Every structure is written in structure tokens, then in C-alpha cells.
Amino acid sequence: MTLTKEKAEQYLLQMYQIRAFEEQAEKSYMAGKIHGTMHLSIGQEASAVGSISTLEPTDFIIGHHRGHGLCIAKGADLNLMMAEFYGKENGYCRGRGGSMHIADVDGGNLGANGVVGGGIPLAVGVGIGLKMQAENKVLLAFFGDGAASTGAFHESMILAVLYQVPVVFICENNQYAMSFSANDWTTSKKIAAHGEIYGMPGSTSTDGNDLLEVQKAVEAAVKRAREGGGPSLIVNDTYRWRGHSKSDRNRYRTKEEIEKWKKKDPILRFQKQCIGEKLLSEKEAEKIKDQGYADIESARLFAEASPEPDVAALEEGVYAP
């Protein structure tokens, strides 16, 4: 995919929207407007946007608990998304799902998931269905490095290869599963190597903070999947700047480490690339950033003005009629 001005603007805008969404989420939480917990993907924006930019609108994604960025990259309506984050009736899930379960089945977003590894077996099944439906659609299935240790991952890789499903599995390796370091854990750094053994040729890892590198790897895998070449496994190496969730006291890592990774900010990096290649001017980039934050601000206003669910309707939606 060659990077056009239009694409550059789109990617940068999406990344700023993600950053702004997460910052707003944090603020809303701090202000006591949000109950519950949340998992912020600040620092991981290039993995979401780079990966999902390779899809057609009719393709699918399936996400994980740290999924806000994935939703936005898949083109979520920011108002509905923020409203869901606020638990409001006109959110994507009528306030039933919240941060960890935002989904838009019609829009091809098959949902975040509160269970680590919970989305991976689902992805295999979506792949089986897509193959049977024979419309050449593909699925990107996201999960974290922690999820790669689950039995769900192993069983799913085996099934995915067996049925040659049109799925690209994307491991967003942000170096930690809560406090559990990818470096402690002997398999994490070898996730892509596992992919080869499962029978996914071309499984690879990327600098997940480099949008274009991510895009290139995922693009090739999507193409292969779409052409019937079966699944792939791609590991995007990245980092979460914030704690795991609101309960995190960051005891397991150093400030220096966090600072080191902040210097590799995927947004600034992409912005510089675009400016360097004259696709965008400094000023244009600044405008895009402002736009991203403004979009989120208006989503916040929408969400805050939105109605609460009616408690009398609690039992709706459990069963299909």
C-alpha cells in the first residue's frame, strides 16, 4: 500500500482519536463519572491503526480487553463508543458491555473481550464461517502477549491451521501481562516462532510502534488469507504507557523503562515520517491532532448527555426471540 496524503491524514487522525479517547477515559474515570475499570492502549496506537488499515470495510476484527484503539481503527462511531464507555443506553451495547465489551457486529467489530484469550477460539469460528460463506472476507484477531500463554491460544492455532481459515492473528506484545513480563516468560519472545511450527508460514514480528511496518506485515497476511492461503500470526512489539488498569501500582517496572518507551511514541514517529516525506506539513499535522481531540470532546458531550438505561429493561436481550 503506498501512503497517500489522504491515508496519512486518516491514520494520523485515528491515532490521535485513540490517544484522545484514552486520555478522556482516564479523566472521566478520575472525575468519578465512570464506574469500573478500564485498560488504556496509549502507546499502542500504531499497532491498531497499522493493522486495521489493511482491511476492507466489510472485513472483521475481534478484539481484547485493551480494545478502544481497535474499535476506533475499525471506524467506530465515536459517540456511540463513548456512550458505551459511559454505560449509556445509546452506547454500542446499550450500556450493558462497557469498556471491555464494546462491539459493533454490523460494522464488523466482533467485540472486545474480558477474558484473556477469550476471543481467539471465537476467531477460528468466524474464520470457519467466513470460509463457508465464501465472500472473501477476512478477520483480524487481536490479543495480548499474555493471551499467548493460554490453552485457548494453542488449541485455536491448531484449529486455524487445520481449517485454513482466513484469519490473521495479531499478538499485541506490549511487554507485560499485568505484571508478568514478556522477558521473564520464555515463550513470549518466541510467539512468532510458534506460529511457524503450528504451520503458519510467514509468521513474523514487527516493530509495533512503526505504523508502516505493521501495515506491511499485516497487509501481506491479509492478502494471503483472502486468497485462501490460510492463517498467519503476527506479533507487534509495543508498550503500554499506562498501568495495566486502574488497580496497577506499577511496581514491576521502572520509570526509566516507561520513559524510554515514551520516546518511541508511535504517533509522533508516524507524524514525523509524514512530514519528512512531505505528505503533511507541521501545521496540517497540528490540525489533525486538534481534530482528533475535538472529535473526542464532542463524543464526551454526546455521552454525558445520553440517557441511562431503563432499569425496568434489565432482562432484555438475554435471549433472542
Next chain:
Amino acid sequence: MTLTKEKAEQYLLQMYQIRAFEEQAEKSYMAGKIHGTMHLSIGQEASAVGSISTLEPTDFIIGHHRGHGLCIAKGADLNLMMAEFYGKENGYCRGRGGSMHIADVDGGNLGANGVVGGGIPLAVGVGIGLKMQAENKVLLAFFGDGAASTGAFHESMILAVLYQVPVVFICENNQYAMSFSANDWTTSKKIAAHGEIYGMPGSTSTDGNDLLEVQKAVEAAVKRAREGGGPSLIVNDTYRWRGHSKSDRNRYRTKEEIEKWKKKDPILRFQKQCIGEKLLSEKEAEKIKDQGYADIESARLFAEASPEPDVAALEEGVYAP
């Protein structure tokens, strides 16, 4: 380990005992003396005896549903074992466990298991305990090729490596998980390669019908485990001659394939080696064989003469006092 005459006799006797036990099991079943199902390991005797011959008596094994051979190789009392197979009160498990659950915790046999992959996580824990108890004991953990596809396997390999447990994981790859062929399934032939990636250097596969080759591989792994060098994964390639269980109609494989493998009979092969190396004469071998069958015949008599459990005692043994 150099093969002495004494060892040669012992191994050959154990293999004949296993063969005879399985044949007797089948006969008893056909005669309607046994209720339930069973899984015969005829053709896999070298894997059991070769592997377990590397252990000290104080070491442990943990088995799987096709576990008769493992019990015998670990030195089970044939009477108690046959009585358990018959579901009798003086069987190893007082008739509660039967074929799929024979265990002798005091004798270091931590049991067969009806759940495919069910013993693998247990093995990690035994390894953790052995390490804490610091008595330099090791555990051999057996499972089939089918079990290697389970989530339990993946999670256990990761944990085993993380805690560097003194466990040798032995995959008895008999080419099928029921009808599911190891050749269909892209990961099976690569199980040992997985082991490397999990972080078990020296993971390897053997000709599982060659007792001495199996022994050599397992011996090295046991030594490493005992010296604190951590877990290993060894795949013994072998074949089950009989159907998966009594419900098997053998639709998924050809008679020719079975015949081909029968020619690789692990017992005759070892016997020939011993005779060739002048450790045993034809006649001695013949006597050992007769001994093996005679031992099983007397176990049968013991089992058949043994009392049934008292149904009034049904609820005993569920809880420890």
C-alpha cells in the same frame, strides 16, 4: 546405561508381561467379565519400558488412559493391577478406578487419567513439589499425541519451563488420537520442535519401538532433570496395534498399515538385539516370554478370586477425614 544380562531379562520380561496383560484384558472383556472400556497398548511396550527403566524406585510417573504398560514398567504388583482391572476390592483402587485410573501413589505411580491431557498440569505440580522437597526425585509424565493439541499441554509446558521442574514429558505418539491422524494434524510431527521453543533444549523424538533408543534419550533427560537442569520433552514414535478402544471400527486406517507396523514389533526387536548381542539365548528368551504370560495368568486367577467391593462402602474415600 549398559545393557547387562540382568537388565535384558528384566526389560524383556516386563514387555511380555505388558503384552500378556493386554491380551488377557481383551480376552476377559470378550468373555464378558469386564464391564466398561479399555485402551490397549500392544505395540507400544518399548516406549513404556525403555522410558521407565531410567528411573530410581523412588521416582514418579504419571500416566494416561492407555496406561497398563506404564504401570507394569513402574513395577506394579500384577495381582493388584489385574484385580483393579476387574473392579475388585483388593485392586489398587479398591475397584473404584478401573483400567483408566490405576494408581499406586506410594509406589510412585500417580495414576492413569481418563481426561486426555489431564495428567500434564498435574505433572507440573508434582515437579514443583519435588523441587521444593529437594530430594532429587524426578517425574516422567506420559501422554499421547492427541494430548499435545490440548490447551492443558501448552499451559503446562510454559509453567514447567518457568519453574524448571524436574519432569520429563514423554509424548507417546502412536500416530492416532482415536481416528485423528498425526499426519493430518500439522503440529504433531513437530511436537519436539515445540519443546525447543518452549525452552526445553534437547527436546527430541525417538524410534519409540526401539527400547534402547528410547532409554538413551530419556536417560539423558532424567539426568538433566535430576541435576536441576529443568524439564524436557521427548516424543516416542510408535503405533497401537489394536483399535482405540472397544468402540473402534478401524475405519480410518488400512490393514496394510497395521501389518507394516506389526513387523516392527518392539518386543521381538529387543529380543533379537539381546540374542544378537549374546545377552540371551533363544531358549532363555522363550522362557522369559512364558514367565510373562504365566505371571499374568496367575494375576488373572488372583483377580477372579478376589472379592467385589461392598456396596455399603460406596461413599468411603470421597473425603479425607
Next chain:
Amino acid sequence: MREITYLEAVREAMTQEMERDSRVFLIGEDVGEYGGAFQVSYGMLEKFGPERILDTPITELGLTGAATGAALIGMRPIAEIMFMDFTTLASEQLVNQAAKLRFMFGGNATVPLVLRTPAGSGTGAAEHHSQSFENWFVHVPGLKVVMPTTPYDAKGLLIASIRDDNPVVFIEHKLLYKTKGDVPEELYEIPLGKADIKREGKDLTIIATSIMVQRSLQAAEELAKDGIDVEIVDPRTLRPLDTETIVNSVKKTGKVLIVHEAVKTGGFGGELAGVIAESEAFGYLDAPILRLAGREVPIPYNRNLELKAVPQVEDIIQKARELVNLRV
């Protein structure tokens, strides 16, 4: 009408639905060439090919999730778990995903999944191949739970389950597979959530599930000889439960015995007792609500112990006699 076995009824329901609806497919361990551990899907591979009869390696969690994912985008999978004991491995995907996706997504998702699995003891397969966990899944909003007793019910309920837009746990019983009964050749549905009165009577209501319905029917024949007239209610669907039929029966007889194979403590019998004891039937009871169910043990291997571990016909007779003589 034509007689076929329960097993054939299950196979026929799957086959006919697969012929009718190309979105239906079967996924499970050894469901292809092997025909399933109990031969339920024997012959289906030849008929539908490997694209619609998906043999899996041993991956209970993976295959249940895969079926759920396929359902989420409009397919109608039937997943088979070879023994109910192994639903312990599948329950995360079944309970957290399949059961909840619709609600969690604000009603904007549909998961038309059937998870078939055989439960029960009596085959000598011991502790790991004999359990009955129906009440686990009854406890999960978003799931439906079906337990057919006769070949007729098996076919009609399975067709209804496949056509239902919700995840259905469809629990077969190994010892029923070879039982025979009249079954129409054509497709028909038995609505989920509708109990069946398997025998009318006036002295005593037995509410039984799965194989215990058959044993209760036998017990009732014996009891009839003593002039005890038993009514037998088979809920057929455990979730949603047809409370009305149950309550009406208890109101009529004033006495109720609940019989199931699963372990008594924490089992579905408690739910039934709870439903009756909080209903208007409570006022009509003229004896305690009795439960006869699996003993508080894992299912043992030995044949005599195994038989003793779950209710047999004699146990039902005895308990029913006891109940008839009880008064508050």
C-alpha cells in the same frame, strides 16, 4: 409409525436439518470417519463431506469457541463434546462467550449454537466419563438446556434447538442411545420450554429427567400393582422450565418426588424443589418434597458400585412408597 433408536433420531435430526439449511454444520472430535464415539454421526461425513462435518483434534475449548464464533456471523453450528465430563474444558467459551455475547452486545448479536453432549453413567467408563452437569448450565442465563428422554423427543427437540437463535446445551444419555420408539420421518419441532406428562396419575407426581423418566415409568408400573397411581412429568427443557405444568401436576397430586441422575447436592432437583416450594403448589403439598438423585460420590468403575451410585428402578419404587406414606 416407524420405530428408530434415540441415536438414530439424533442423527436424523442433524441430517435433515443439514439438508434443509446450508448454514448448519457439525464440529467435534472424531465426528467424521469414526462416526463419533457413540456412532451418532456415522455416515454423515460421506453425505456432507469434510466441509460440513468438521473433525477436530482434542480441543474442547477451541472447538466450542469455534462453533460460537461461526454462530456469531450467521452460521448454525452443532458442536459435539464427546463426553459431558469434558464440558469442564469447554465451559469458558460456552458460559462466558456463547451465553453472554448477545446481552453483552446490547442485544445486537445472535448465537444460534447447539452443543450436544452425552451424559450419564452405566457404561463402566468410571469417574471421567460418566458425569451429569446439566445444572451448571441451567445456572447460566443466556443458555437453554434440553434433555430428551425418548427418540421422539430427541428428534423434535434437536430440530427445535438447531432452529433456535440461542445457544442450546443438548444433553443426550448414553444408555438411551439404543432405546427405540416411534419417530415420524418428516421434520417436526417440539417447542423448547414445554414439559411433557409422560404418564398421568393422581397419587403422586414424579418429576424426572433423561433416563430417570424411563426408570420412573418402570417404577410406576410396579407401583400401579399396589394401587399407587403415579404421574410422571418430564420437563424436557430444563431452561427455560415449564413451571406451569409442574405446578399443576403437584397441585393435583399433593406429593412430589424429584428424580435425576446427577449428584443430588447442588443439582437440578434443588431448583425444582425451590420452584415448587415458592409456588402456589406449596399450599397443596401434603408431604415433604423428596429428591432421589445421584449419591455424593464420583461414579465408580465397579459395576455394582456404579449401579448403586445413581437411582435405579427399585430405588424409585422404594422412595415413592415412602412418600405415599408420608404426611405433614
Next chain:
Amino acid sequence: MREITYLEAVREAMTQEMERDSRVFLIGEDVGEYGGAFQVSYGMLEKFGPERILDTPITELGLTGAATGAALIGMRPIAEIMFMDFTTLASEQLVNQAAKLRFMFGGNATVPLVLRTPAGSGTGAAEHHSQSFENWFVHVPGLKVVMPTTPYDAKGLLIASIRDDNPVVFIEHKLLYKTKGDVPEELYEIPLGKADIKREGKDLTIIATSIMVQRSLQAAEELAKDGIDVEIVDPRTLRPLDTETIVNSVKKTGKVLIVHEAVKTGGFGGELAGVIAESEAFGYLDAPILRLAGREVPIPYNRNLELKAVPQVEDIIQKARELVNLRV
């Protein structure tokens, strides 16, 4: 006496037992440096080192099996599952292995394992982090199931659980973690299988578990103002159940309301109803047995919906009033 929180009581029980007995160790996700998702094990890594505080990657099945295997050879592990929702991933090892090894091996094995896990809603964590599955494990012979309500009970019951030679599922409640109460500094055991009457009363028995005991106590204060005198029985151990204390209380008051947070259908309330309805207390009942429990929904995210999904103090008051006015 010294006041500490429920969370501190749990930590203190683990710490003191680990000091006393070198066979005891803790294994779970993020139980080390992170201190556990709820900080229950905070500080224990420094005290006992990584040899006895085993941090695991995300491997619920693996770690539960590992704890079970260690128990089988004489260790006394405490395994932590971060949220009870994820016991769905661990249940094969817990139910098929830990619970059954002893019986299956003819009584020749001992599995002194404690599996600790927090259940319950109220933290806004939605469908996948809020469930209560206690009745699943009550349904499994071989397991014991404990649900402490107060800091005092938490410490004494956990110590007894660690010393018990059987696998114990020890269910904490997230909303109780910060509640305070008197707790002795020394080691003490509260025997498993012994209920506690948390409040004596004569008009009505409430049997409640976990956080519902606290809510029932609050409700009882309100009801007392109207002259309704409530007795509150806290079973504390759900398996084995102290049937005697329950039956005696119901015989005394003649009315019983069962309150738990888990979904009503298929829940432990059914078991309690069954136990009462089949006991001699049945003859003493002068109203139906009522159950107040979780609604038939997954736990939703929105705060108001979440509150509505499980019994609150007002709901208990209302239901108790209803019961007082009921007569057969």
C-alpha cells in the same frame, strides 16, 4: 480486639500458615510483585520469596492442575484464580482431578488444596468479572466449598481450609475486601461445615451467603423497626452443609427466605430449598420457601443495571415483608 479488613484477614491467614508450615505455598497470576489483582497477597513475595509465592502467566487450567499435583505429593498449595469467572477455565482440573483423585485411587491419595477466588458483582467490571459459581462446585463430591462473610470468619475458615486434607474452594467477595471487623492476631480455626447464626430472631429465618449476610443484617435492622424479628443463618461452608442449624432455625421461625447473589435459577438457593423441603422442618413451615437471588441476566456494566441485577438491602426488606404476610 484488633480490627482489620477482610482482605487483611485473608492475607494474615495465608501468611501465618506459611510461617507455620513450610509445605504451604501460594500460586497464581500476579500474586507476587503486583500483590494480586486486589492486593490480597501484597507483601508476601518479599516475605517468602519467589520459591513460595509463584507468579504464573495466564494459565488457569495449568496453575490449578499444578497446585493439585503438588498437593498429591504432600504439599499444601493455595491457588488463586483472579476472578471466579475464570474458574470456567480451571474446572477440568478442579472437578475431574482434584475432587476425584482420592476416591478414584481407592482412598489412597490426599489432595490438600485450597483454591481461593473472588466472586461477585458491584465493581463495574461487567459480564466477565462478576460471576458467582459456588453452586457449580457444591455439586461436586470431593470438594468443599467455603464462603466467608466477615473478617473473623475469613481468617478462621481459611486457616481451617489450608489445614483440611481435601480440596477446598474458598470464595471471597470483592466488595467485602475492605470491610472491617475484629480478628484475633493468633491462629485459630473455624471448623468447616459449621453454620453461624449471625443474628437471632423469631419471626423469620433468612439464610444468606457471603455479602448477602451483610445486606440481610442491614435489612434486619430496618425490619426490626417494624417489629419483624429476623434470624440470620450464614452457612459459611456450603459443602458440607450444616443442615442441622438450618433446619432448627426454620423449625423455630416457620418461615424462610433464602438470599444469595448468584443467579437464582440453578443456584445454591435451590439446594437450600430442597434441603428444607425434604427435612422435618417442612412440617413447621407456615409459608412457602422464598428465594431472592441474582436476576436471570449476565452482570451488566451500567451501574444502575448492575445494582438491579443482584439483591440489595431494599429488596431483602421487601421480600421479607412479603414473606411475613404470607400464610399457607
